[in-house]
Amino acid sequence: MKLxxxxxxxxxxxxxxxxLDSTTSKVFGDRLISLLQTGRGSLVVDLKNxxxxxxxxxxxxxxxxxxxxxxDGKLALCGVTGEVRRLFDIxxxxxxxxxxxxxADGIGKLRP
Amino acid sequence: xxxxxxxARLTRIVGSTLHPSQWLEAWRSTRPSAQxxxxxxxxxxxxxxxxxxxTLFSGFQHVGLVRIQLIFxxxxxxxxxxxxxxxxxxxxxxxxxxxxxxxLQSLPRGxxxxxxxxxxxxxxxxxxxxxxxxxxxxxPLVFGMTMFAGVIQSVLSPILNRIRPLLxxxxxxxxxxxxxxxxxxxxxxYMIGIGAKEPVGHDYWLVAGVTLxxxxxxxxxxxxxxxxLCTMVGISVGYGLxxxxxxxxxxxxxxxxxxxxxxxxxxxxxxxxxxxxxILPFTVAALAVTLKGIGDITALQRINDAGWxxxxxxxxxxxxxxxxxxxxFAGLVGTSxxxxxxxxxxxxxxTGVSSRVIGFAVGGILLVLAFLPSVTxxxxxxxxxxxxxxLLFSACFVLxxxxxxxxxRMLDARRTIVIxxxxxxxxxxxxxxxxxxxxxxxLQPIVxxxxxxxxxxxxxxxxxxxxxxxxxxxxxxxxxxPDAVAEVxxxxxxxxxxxxxxxxxxxxxxxxxxxxxxxxxxxxxxQGPITIEAHFDEFNLDVRISYRGEALEFPDERPSGQEIMExxxxxxxxxxxxxxxxxxxxxxxxxDGMTVLEFHFVH
Numbered sequence: 001m002k003l004x005x006x007x008x009x010x011x012x013x014x015x016x017x018x019x020l021d022s023t024t025s026k027v028f029g030d031r032l033i034s035l036l037q038t039g040r041g042s043l044v045v046d047l048k049n050x051x052x053x054x055x056x057x058x059x060x061x062x063x064x065x066x067x068x069x070x071x072d073g074k075l076a077l078c079g080v081t082g083e084v085r086r087l088f089d090i091x092x093x094x095x096x097x098x099x100x101x102x103x104a105d106g107i108g109k110l111r112p
Numbered sequence: 113x114x115x116x117x118x119x120a121r122l123t124r125i126v127g128s129t130l131h132p133s134q135w136l137e138a139w140r141s142t143r144p145s146a147q148x149x150x151x152x153x154x155x156x157x158x159x160x161x162x163x164x165x166x167t168l169f170s171g172f173q174h175v176g177l178v179r180i181q182l183i184f185x186x187x188x189x190x191x192x193x194x195x196x197x198x199x200x201x202x203x204x205x206x207x208x209x210x211x212x213x214x215x216l217q218s219l220p221r222g223x224x225x226x227x228x229x230x231x232x233x234x235x236x237x238x239x240x241x242x243x244x245x246x247x248x249x250x251x252p253l254v255f256g257m258t259m260f261a262g263v264i265q266s267v268l269s270p271i272l273n274r275i276r277p278l279l280x281x282x283x284x285x286x287x288x289x290x291x292x293x294x295x296x297x298x299x300x301x302y303m304i305g306i307g308a309k310e311p312v313g314h315d316y317w318l319v320a321g322v323t324l325x326x327x328x329x330x331x332x333x334x335x336x337x338x339x340x341l342c343t344m345v346g347i348s349v350g351y352g353l354x355x356x357x358x359x360x361x362x363x364x365x366x367x368x369x370x371x372x373x374x375x376x377x378x379x380x381x382x383x384x385x386x387x388x389x390x391i392l393p394f395t396v397a398a399l400a401v402t403l404k405g406i407g408d409i410t411a412l413q414r415i416n417d418a419g420w421x422x423x424x425x426x427x428x429x430x431x432x433x434x435x436x437x438x439x440x441f442a443g444l445v446g447t448s449x450x451x452x453x454x455x456x457x458x459x460x461x462x463t464g465v466s467s468r469v470i471g472f473a474v475g476g477i478l479l480v481l482a483f484l485p486s487v488t489x490x491x492x493x494x495x496x497x498x499x500x501x502x503l504l505f506s507a508c509f510v511l512x513x514x515x516x517x518x519x520x521r522m523l524d525a526r527r528t529i530v531i532x533x534x535x536x537x538x539x540x541x542x543x544x545x546x547x548x549x550x551x552x553x554x555l556q557p558i559v560x561x562x563x564x565x566x567x568x569x570x571x572x573x574x575x576x577x578x579x580x581x582x583x584x585x586x587x588x589x590x591x592x593x594p595d596a597v598a599e600v601x602x603x604x605x606x607x608x609x610x611x612x613x614x615x616x617x618x619x620x621x622x623x624x625x626x627x628x629x630x631x632x633x634x635x636x637x638x639q640g641p642i643t644i645e646a647h648f649d650e651f652n653l654d655v656r657i658s659y660r661g662e663a664l665e666f667p668d669e670r671p672s673g674q675e676i677m678e679x680x681x682x683x684x685x686x687x688x689x690x691x692x693x694x695x696x697x698x699x700x701x702x703x704d705g706m707t708v709l710e711f712h713f714v715h
Contacts, residue, residue: 021597022630054627055676055687056634062673083619090693091686092670 003031011107012039017049020057029060032075033067041073044106048079053087065097074098076106148417155464158228158416162467170465171473174231177455178210178478180343181233183502185448186491187298188242192251196367199492204377204482206234206447211478213438213450217431218471226431228412229471231456232438236295236503236510237287237400238449240561241393249385255443256384257394262439262449264398269433272406273425276650277578280612282518283570284403286531289514290538290566291400296507297542297562302500312497315357320497323350327505343502350498351490364493371489377482381446389556396564401439401451405432407517408452415461454513522618524609526577530570538566581610583648588641591633591659600625600644611648617715621646621653624694624711628657628664631687635680636661636707653713663700663707666692 001018012035020028036043043064047053061077068075076098080088088094100106150157162170185206189199213232219225238258245253268275303320305312327346330338338345354360409431413424431452439449460466481487518531540547541562551559558564585607589596601622608618625644632638638661645656666688675682692698697712 019597021626022634052623052626054630055683055690056630058686059676059683062677066673066677083623087623087690091690096673 001028003028005035008103008107009111010040011042011044011110011112013044013046013103013107015046015049018051020050020053020060022054022056025054025056025060028057029063032060032064036064036067036071036073036075040112041068041071042075042110042112043068043073044076044078044100044103044110046079046103046106047077047084048081050079050084053084055091058091058093061093061097074110076100076110078103078106148413149419150416151418153464154416154466156467158466158468160467161469162465166465167467167470167473170463170467170470171477173459173463174229174456174470174474175477175481176341176344177459178214178231178233178453178474179481180347180455180502181235181453182206182488182491183347183494183499184234184236184239186494187239187499187503188246188254188448189492190494191243191246194251196371196489196492200371200485200489201375201377202381202447203488203491204375204485205379205445206442207478207482207488208377209438209442209445209447209450210234211475211482212441213434213475214471214478215475216434216438217452218468218475219434220468223433224430224437225434226409226412226427226452227468228409228416228427228431229456229460229466229468229474230409230412230431231453231471231474232435232450233453233456234448235401235404235451235453236291236506237397237404237451237563239298240291240294240563241390241397242448244393244561245387245390248389249387250382251446252382252385253387253390254448255381255446256386257390257443258447258449259384259440259443260386260391261394261398261401262436262441262443264395265402265436265439266433267436268398268402269429269436272402272429272432278571278575279399279403280521280527280574280650282521282523282527282531282612283534283567283574284400284407285514285517285520286534286538286570287396287400287403287514287563287567288517289511289535290563292507292511292514293539293542294562295503295510299500299502299504299507302496303504304500305497308496315359316497319350319354319357319359319495320501322353323347323498323501324505326350327501331505343505346505347494347498347502350501351494354495354498359497360493360495368489368493371486373486374483375485379445384443392558392568393561393564396561396567397449398436398439400563400567401435401449402432404454405435405452408454408457411454411457412460412466415457416466520614521612522605522608522615523612524606526581526610527612530573530577533573534566534570537569538562541565583611585646587644589629589644591629591638591642596629597626600629603644604646607646607648613648613653614715617653617713620694621655621711621713624691624713625655625657627687627691627694628709628711631664631684631691632657632659632661635684635687636664648715651715653715655711655713657709657711658706660705661707663702664688664691664709666698666700 001024004015006013065075078100080099100109156162182203189202210232217225217230220227242254245257301307305316323346326349327342330342330345334342406428409428435452442450541559547559558568587603589599604618604622632642638659640660642657642659647654665685667685670689671682671685676686695711696714699710701708
């Protein structure tokens with residue numbers, strides 16, 4: 001898995017590439033928490049290049065979401081399409097996250 | 113795909129471990145409901161009765177689409193060079209056959225008919241064999257062999273379910289693609305003027321170009337009725353231009369004006385003939401129509417059932433029989449072959465009106481039109497450039513429909529070769545027609561037709577390649593191996609291509625296996641290898657995972673976010689819940705220390 005980080009309009013954006021499974025989710029989740037703690041507490045995570053997400057990946061996202069809320073911040077997801085969208089739906093996670101169609105939409109919502 | 117009600121029932125019924133009899137009951141109760149659920153977007157579903165005016169209006173809309181396809185028998189009639197009155201009479205007989213077929217398909221009970229609004233039409237599939245039969249033995253051979261095709265369809269109808277492995281969807285797509293190339297070739301020849309009796313000039317090409325452009329513009333940028341009836345409008349514009357430019361000869365215009373408003377069709381024609389040389393082309397046409405019919409009736413099932421899960425073979429079988437009987441009737445009265453009309457199925461999806469009652473209205477209107485020769489006569493004298501443009505336009509959609517069907521399945525090397533050589537031989541027959549003259553007479557009916565040669569090549573290769581093709585595959589996996597994930601994914605990718613499985617189903621299978629292996633590694637302390645076995649047939653894909661270790665739990669409800677984040681039990685139950693929701697059925701059992709997970713996917 002690869003993470004590409006950037007700041008756009010004062011909002012931290014993380015683009016994730018590859019698989020979010022039991023071997024990669026720990027690193028992924030820890031990095032999101034770290035960014036939330038050192039930054040403004042809000043984060044856009046782009047999942048459009050994620051090919052597979054398992055229960056471990058969802059757990060990491062839930063923990064990051066709670067960490068953002070704990071700092072009065074927000075975690076926004078975008079690029080949730082295709083197979084990843086189906087997995088969000090069957091896991092009942094679609095309503096648990098702020099989900100936007102594109103990075104720009106997510107940044108627009110989280111911009112300070 | 114699975115129905116939501118079925119899924120809810122499933123979650124109530126299936127515990128972590130079931131007795132076989134309970135499992136059977138669960139399996140039965142999660143099968144698709146016998147009563148289709150009307151989708152919200154349908155204003156009038158299959159059993160609804162719309163108001164009389166709407167029924168009549170919808171009937172005329174459907175007849176408008178069916179009428180466009182009369183260009184196919186019209187082309188055969190033109191080539192037969194019959195007197196105008198006999199030609200118009202033959203088209204009237206076509207309308208009678210179409211009317212009877214529309215009613216047969218809509219019958220609400222009995223062994224005949226799909227029980228859907230499934231208007232028939234003349235189709236390009238019968239065009240090439242009909243032209244070949246016309247050249248070989250005149251119209252009697254066209255009629256006789258059309259009846260023969262109807263017999264083949266009727267014989268196939270009750271055994272469709274059993275022979276489907278021999279007729280996989282990608283070969284259905286190949287046949288449709290070859291039909292497209294055949295129509296495109298005829299359309300191009302007509303548009304350019306190849307084979308015309310007299311040299312053609314700029315006016316001829318102008319008529320062809322304007323007809324094609326009008327149709328294309330209306331189809332791409334038009335809306336509502338203009339879009340739906342673009343071919344008819346294009347033909348009308350081309351016809352008008354042909355009159356203005358003199359492409360339609362003066363004497364033809366005279367003939368048109370002399371046609372009577374009302375006339376009773378007569379069934380006297382030159383009789384019926386049969387020829388062994390034509391058996392193969394018409395058998396292939398019957399197979400092609402049957403394959404197309406399976407797709408058409410499946411589309412109707414999907415339009416009319418919000419909880420559609422898979423093709424229901426009962427209505428497909430009855431619909432195929434109805435089409436077979438209709439073709440026997442068409443040959444008997446003296447016209448060429450019919451198929452279910454795909455365009456009319458699209459109209460139902462577009463308008464949300466799918467009532468079976470309209471099928472009877474369509475039948476009635478077509479039967480009435482059969483008595484009005486002045487309405488149908490214009491098709492007989494349709495100028496060649498106009499007909500060519502209409503054929504070329506139709507070919508675009510047929511070609512793409514064929515390609516989409518071919519690529520709807522995963523293709524391994526065997527299937528790629530079957531389709532590749534099928535297309536190549538079909539195109540070769542179209543490009544090198546002289547080849548047919550140098551081979552033995554008995555083989556000429558195969559080689560002289562692109563559709564027949566391409567389809568025969570593909571069917572033979574498919575039969576050959578089925579030798580040694582395994583429907584059951586097995587993999588022993590070391591759960592600690594660093595490349596276990598890649599190994600599993602490659603295993604299922606190879607198997608899916610070999611089976612010609614649907615990519616969307618294989619994506620679900622891939623998730624299920626990856627998630628299961630992950631969960632077993634993380635939560636079940638597996639001892640030794642994990643064995644994965646998969647079995648496929650056209651309707652079912654079953655995967656069985658066996659390992660020594662603790663069993664997974666498949667809960668009815670998802671654990672809460674807090675449980676997932678804070679407890680190992682919650683995290684573990686989430687994996688089980690995702691697995692349950694991903695498969696159509698799931699079962700777990702423990703025997704002699706081996707835990708077995710079974711996943712079923714509807715294909």
